[in-house]
Amino acid sequence: MSIRLLGIAGSTRRESLHKRLLHVALRAAESEDVRIEHLDLRELDIPLYDSDLEGEEGMPEGVSRLREALKSSDGVVIASPEYNGSLTAVLKNAIDWTSRPDPRFPDDPALVAWRGKVAGILSASPGGLGGIRGLVHLRAILSHIGMVVVPQQAAIPSGHKAFHENGSILDPNQHAQVESVGRAVAELAAKLAAD
Ligand SMILES: Cc1cc2nc3c(=O)[nH]c(=O)nc-3n(C[C@H](O)[C@H](O)[C@H](O)COP(=O)(O)O)c2cc1C
Numbered sequence: 001m002s003i004r005l006l007g008i009a010g011s012t013r014r015e016s017l018h019k020r021l022l023h024v025a026l027r028a029a030e031s032e033d034v035r036i037e038h039l040d041l042r043e044l045d046i047p048l049y050d051s052d053l054e055g056e057e058g059m060p061e062g063v064s065r066l067r068e069a070l071k072s073s074d075g076v077v078i079a080s081p082e083y084n085g086s087l088t089a090v091l092k093n094a095i096d097w098t099s100r101p102d103p104r105f106p107d108d109p110a111l112v113a114w115r116g117k118v119a120g121i122l123s124a125s126p127g128g129l130g131g132i133r134g135l136v137h138l139r140a141i142l143s144h145i146g147m148v149v150v151p152q153q154a155a156i157p158s159g160h161k162a163f164h165e166n167g168s169i170l171d172p173n174q175h176a177q178v179e180s181v182g183r184a185v186a187e188l189a190a191k192l193a194a195d
Contacts, residue, residue: 003074010080010091012042017124018079025182063097070113075189079122082134115146120185124159150184
């Protein structure tokens with residue numbers, strides 16, 4: 001059985017360290033039976049959540065795209081920067097929008113985009129802690145919306161100096177740690193899909 005994994009970076013920056021992390025993790029997870037998709041929050045251009053806007057205009061197109069991609073995925077790898085000790089506002093905003101029901105799909109169960117799916121989390125930072133404080137919050141939020149977050153995670157310190165030109169991580173142990181997150185998500189998602 002084939003499964004589908006989605007990669008989301010919590011940064012819109014073009015040269016984002018977190019987009020690089022996702023590529024390492026998801027390349028390791030990819031196989032004949034594991035299809036990979038990346039969605040860039042920069043391209044989705046999601047407005048700030050506003051319940052008046054939601055009531056008057058419905059779900060913005062970027063939110064619908066993300067929600068549908070999540071619905072048809074079995075697992076998600078999220079790499080988010082730590083901003084002031086937490087996840088980024090752009091990522092939290094995307095989670096908030098996609099946690100909402102879409103009136104065009106009245107039969108969707110609550111939290112259909114997220115609940116019951118597998119997640120893996122990653123961070124990197126120019127600082128010495130690699131963004132690990134943000135991962136604590138991210139793990140709690142994803143668990144709150146019903147995801148099964150794998151215990152493996154990676155927080156890469158000195159992230160601005162951590163990558164080779166070819167996208168791999170200089171420190172082989174760190175590279176393997178990031179890969180292990182992608183693989184763990186794929187393995188658990190495949191097991192759950194087979195049940
Ligand atoms: C508003 C803001 C707050 C930040 N706060 C933290 C922080 O609390 N801890 C940390 O390690 N890095 C912090 N940083 C630095 C980010 O880790 C760094 O910019 C990182 O490269 C962002 O990831 P990206 O390359 O994927 O955009 C902060 C950056 C910004 C812009």
